[in-house]
Amino acid sequence: MGLFDKLAFVAQARQALDEMGIDPFNVEIEEILSPTEARIAGRKVLLAGTNNYLGLTFDPRCIEAACQATRSEGTGTTGSRTANGTFAGHRALERELAEFFGCAKAIVFSTGFVANLGVISTLTGPGDTLIIDGDSHASIYDGCRMGGADILRFRHNDTVDLEKRLRRLGDRAKNTLIIVEGIYSMLGDRAPLAKIVSLKKRYGFWLLVDEAHSLGVLGQNGRGLGEECGCMDDVDFIIGTFSKSLGAIGGFCVSNHPELDLVRYASRSYLFTASPSPATIASVRRALQVLAAGANLRERLWANAHRLYEGLSELGYRLGPEPTPVVAVYMGSKEETLACWKELLENGIYVNLVWPPAAPKGESLLRCSVSAAHTEEQIERIVSLFGDLAANVGLRHAPA
Amino acid sequence: MAVPQKDYAEIFEAVKAILERFDKVPECIREEMEIVNDLGLDSLRVMELVQEVEDAYDISFTLNELAEIRTVRDFVLRIQKEIEA
Incomplete structure (x- = not known):
């Protein structure tokens, strides 16, 4: 081993992820379909974590x-x-x-x-x-x-x-x-x-x-x-x-x-x-x-950002401090957040999983980012699946 | 190195008092203990500790200096040096 010894902790963490069947930090986009849709693990997925704010790709x-x-x-x-x-x-x-x-x-x-x-x-x-x-x-x-x-x-x-x-x-x-x-x-x-x-x-x-x-x-x-x-x-x-x-x-x-x-x-x-x-x-x-x-794309982006932030907030989720196109959702422990990330992906939504120290103050996050290219229906679908998530996973940090 | 014992002891006690408020830190804190390995503080909690000490003594530590601190004694000596600067 030698030089790789210092990465033993990574190997250990990765093994646990492998057992889950998907590594959230090594996701393959099998096919990119549009600024807001892709095929991941064989299924069509709505992308809600891409930083593609104006949808210009x-x-x-x-x-x-x-x-x-x-x-x-x-x-x-x-x-x-x-x-x-x-x-x-x-x-x-x-x-x-x-x-x-x-x-x-x-x-x-x-x-x-x-x-x-x-x-x-x-x-x-x-x-x-x-x-x-x-x-x-x-x-x-x-x-x-x-x-x-x-x-x-x-x-x-x-x-x-x-x-x-x-x-x-x-x-x-x-x-x-x-x-x-x-x-x-x-x-x-x-x-x-x-x-x-x-x-x-x-x-x-x-x-x-x-x-x-x-x-x-x-x-x-x-x-x-x-x-x-x-x-x-x-x-x-x-x-x-x-x-x-x-x-x-x-x-x-x-x-x-x-x-x-x-x-x-x-x-x-x-x-x-x-x-x-x-x-x-x-x-x-x-x-x-x-x-x-012009400001058209920016106006659509902000309308989507507010729609998502307010939708998740109404569901009772604890979010980042202010509505912007980056919407951080606190989901509890690393394990709970990972389970939610997987649940969302299996239901057709990709968001970013963020663990400490990448997430501040030792907390874990599901980080969503919205795009001007998202439709109102797509934003509603994201909110709706976050709503289902609470019931499905039975989180203490998410709304009942 | 000659250490002014009274000041050192006072600072050690103050650091110990801050550390004792952290979860999962061993009850008996000794100066030769390593902050990360023996006291079990991760990088985020090390920064919390540093910020509390900075506020308590109205000093600032650079990230460069912090990289050289391993034990509680190293930290206390560094605080002492900063106060005397």
Whole structure:
């Protein structure tokens, strides 16, 4: 065994899952039918855990753009952005992102995870200080660790705790980078950005907002939490992904600091990984146009989000703190939550199973995410099956 | 290393009192005990412990520093160092 000894606990946990007949962390989508339907384990399933917020993965305009780009530019760039991997489309997408956000500079990365790694670890290093929300995404934690700066974390969404940490830093506070998320991926709650910006005005720190789950979801034009709170100008760096609302894969950072361009030359995760394929870039450019063109999809998304949140709430379920397109449902212990996940799948609904430490405070969750592509009937079906679930599984945490 | 015994003892008692409020922590807490292996605290409960101590002494620990702390004694010494800084 040797190197694999440290994974013995994984083997043990996996064996228990194997005995159940399905591994919730290794699900195969046998056939993807639409943004909201797939075939899993031989049965047609309604997808309610995909982050496909605007439902653009099957948008004919995006598909056509991707097909055209593949025909004319090939299947891949076979190189990093720094070498032979910057095509005209990559540059055009950067200009379009900068224009969409009203920012001076934009950099496109190969994934959202890599954007966080690359930007955070390049902007901060030994001797610098970062303060991050305790519920931050793994890519934020890893980006912070990679840079070698001092990392402090504050209690999730607790600006009183954040201010204590700023005060304790004294003069160091003004050169500290604070990182928060527009919508937190597990509980679906927003960062208290207006309060954080007022702290910024007092302490003078730098502010980075990860809008991975809020791009296309929040703000009048879908720019994210910064736009919704009217504080775009107070945010130094916005990081985002193409793999949720924009229906593809890739990541970006935008900023009004002209020096952002220097990150290209110093970020290892930009320098040493292949750039997004022409098909990806073309479909993202088209999706960004769709997103920018109007609020129809966003309005449908929010109508669905409220319908699901309110439906589950009326059933008596304990949910994440506020209605957003990420709806977290507390189901009790790990074992109870797993049983519910399996029950839902067998009845034709796929949601995300989240166990601690991925779920905050040691609790387990069924994480639903809704899409603009869900129909009213599909949302009602999800609510209805959650209603049946309580009776079928006999949970003490779910309604009787 | 010379440790100012009174301060050390006071901090140890305070940490012990916080730890005793956690479920499933052994009744007899000794300074050489490892916080994770002997006291059975998982990563989330370690963070709760750290946050309680930070509030009690009005100090902040970086994640980098916490990675080096294994025993109750390591933790008490680190608190002492931070208070004196």
